[in-house]
Amino acid sequence: MxxxxxxxxxxxxxxxxxxxxxxxxxxxxxxxxxxxxxxxxxxxxxxxxxxxxxxxxxxxxxxxxxxxxxxxxxxxxxxxxxxxxxxxxxxxxxxxxxxxxxxxxxxxxxxxxxxxxxxxxxxxxVVFWFGVLLILLAIHAVSWLTYRASSRLVAPVSWLARKVSLWDPRHPDAAELAPERLPPEVQGETRQLALALHRMAGKVTDHVARERNFTRDASHELRTPLTVIRMASDMALADSGLTPRLQRSLQRIQRAGRDMEAVIDAFLLLAREVDVEPQSELFDVGEVVRYEAANVEELLQGKSVQLRVLVEGNPMLMAPPRVMHVVVANLLRNACLYTDAGEVEVRVTAEQVVVRDTGIGMSHETLARIFEPFYRADGGRQQGVGLGLPIVRRLCERCGWRIELESREGQGTTATLHYR
Known part of the structure; x- marks a missing residue:
């Protein structure tokens, strides 16, 4: 060297x-x-x-x-x-x-x-760990004394450390580590390290962004299915015999468990590298829609709302089926939660799934922001158990699908999922 x-x-x-x-x-x-x-x-x-x-x-x-x-x-x-x-x-x-x-x-x-x-x-x-802390403090103190004698030798390393310490972990900016911008005194191992960090900065940014999104999405969305499972379990344990009420609770637990599996699969899909193809299989889109429609019927209890499912033919799709479950469930739950009278209609064709409701609808300003994280059209209403439209759009983009929304305030909303 x-x-x-x-x-x-x-x-x-x-x-x-x-x-x-x-x-x-x-x-x-x-x-x-x-x-x-x-x-x-x-x-x-x-x-x-x-x-x-x-x-x-x-x-x-x-x-x-x-x-x-x-x-x-x-x-x-x-x-x-x-x-x-x-x-x-x-x-x-x-x-x-x-x-x-x-x-x-x-x-x-x-x-x-x-x-x-x-x-x-x-x-x-505990003594051991406190001893370790004391050791670290002692080493740092001694290192400061030796640093003054070896500062000339490690000056390039110190310069690189200062530059890296100023990085935002979510958006590391390695522009100053470009080969043409390195100071003349940065040579040897330090120069090699600086160039390696410069090459890795782009990959680190992408990785941290995926990890941040996954953590945010999981912490936000996994709470609701878990709450359903917990409440249903409590109800089942409170009864001494297999009453109809207990049977309904057990059925809710089973459905919530399946929902949770679909949510976890969807999150894992978002966490993977973009160039990694998702695990796909051939499934019937109509069966997925019918299953999710049956799950949301309880959201319409006490409302004068009719839920209709229309399936044209027998549309088959090669894709992750649980992701389709998550996307359709979110669209249906949103329609049911924001519709107090009229109907919710789901139409399945060979190329798309259309969910139309006669609910409260959205203004032009709301529709423009509906795909922003944590933004809701009506904050006073009960929140559903879906992933939310921002994450639904990300799932669709990951699978090569496309989601469109049309809405008029006071007249309802139409969500169209193009999966071909």
């Missing part, structure tokens, strides 16, 4: 390694003492103080019983029958029981006594 950077900085960091080793030994010992007799002592006192506050409000409140802390309460005027034998003779205060590997706080309020037991083994793990 022109500058032999690894060889030159090796000597400087040998001294750093020796000093860091000494700091590790000293820091680990001091941290063990501080944690055991300081932090854990304060933690148990805070836990006891909080328990006494809650106990004053609810006298029957049980002592704390968590993964790390076990509590025992000796009520006033009663023998300590529920308190383990090794704890009964302890006076109020903080104790270390080496025989049972426990840390114990005995706290007394009036005539009642609270025992809080903390296992030392978890404490040792």
């Amino acid at each position: 022109p500058y032999g950077l690894p060889r030159k900085i090796r000597k400087a960091f040998i001294v750093q390694a020796l000093l860091a080793s000494l700091a590790v030994l000293l820091g680990g010992y001091l941290m063990a003492l501080v944690l055991k007799y300081g932090l854990l002592n304060a933690l148990l006192h805070k836990e006891a103080e909080y328990y006494w506050q809650q106990h004053a409000l609810s006298p029957g409140l049980a002592p704390p019983n968590t993964h790390n802390i076990r509590g025992y309460l000796q009520p006033a005027g009663q023998a300590p029958a529920t308190v383990p034998e090794p704890l009964r003779g302890l006076a109020p205060g903080f104790h270390e029981l080496r025989s049972s590997d426990e840390l114990v706080l005995v706290d007394q309020q009036a005539d009642e006594r609270l025992y809080l037991v903390f296992q030392r083994s978890p404490a040792h793990r």
Whole structure:
């Protein structure tokens, strides 16, 4: 290498390694003492103080019983029958029981006594992680001292680090790392790294965008099917026998489970690389529409709305069937939720699926924004369990389909899915 950077900085960091080793030994010992007799002592006192506050409000409140802390309460005027034998003779205060590997706080309020037991083994793990933190701080401190001596050697690396630290993780801008814009002093390994980062910047941008969209979509849309499953399960468990109500609840659980599978498949499709073809199979579009129409009938209960399904012929399609389920379900649910009277009609042809309703419709301004994330035409209405029109459009684009919306305020909306 022109500058032999690894060889030159090796000597400087040998001294750093020796000093860091000494700091590790000293820091680990001091941290063990501080944690055991300081932090854990304060933690148990805070836990006891909080328990006494809650106990004053609810006298029957049980002592704390968590993964790390076990509590025992000796009520006033009663023998300590529920308190383990090794704890009964302890006076109020903080104790270390080496025989049972426990840390114990005995706290007394009036005539009642609270025992809080903390296992030392978890404490040792905590000591380890606090020791690691102390080690890192010590290494950084020593590194600062050695940095002043080796700053000339690592100046190109520092320059590159500063440039990269200014990147927005969602939109990394590597324009300054272009070969023609690199400073003359950036040579050797640093120049190679800068060029590699410049080439990777475009791929990083695309990857982060997909990951961001997937996380946003999943967190936004998976809540509703899970809520349906949870509510249906609660209803089923509340009944002692297989009543008609229980049977309906179980059926809802089954449908929600299938819906969730379709949603997960759709999200995975959006998360994949664009050049990766989705898994497709031949399916009947009419069957998908009939199935989803049956699922949304409950949304029309109590409304004077007629749901009609018209299927022309037997349209077959080679595509991801669960994505079609998600898209059709969203369009149908939107139509049912925003229609209070009249009809919702679904027409399936060899080339498209048309969902027409006589609902509230949308203004021209609303229609122009309807594909924006989280934008809804009527925020006062109950939200459906679909993916939302912005994600539906992304799914259609991913599968080579096209979605169109036509609407007039007060007259209804027509959604057309072109799948050929």
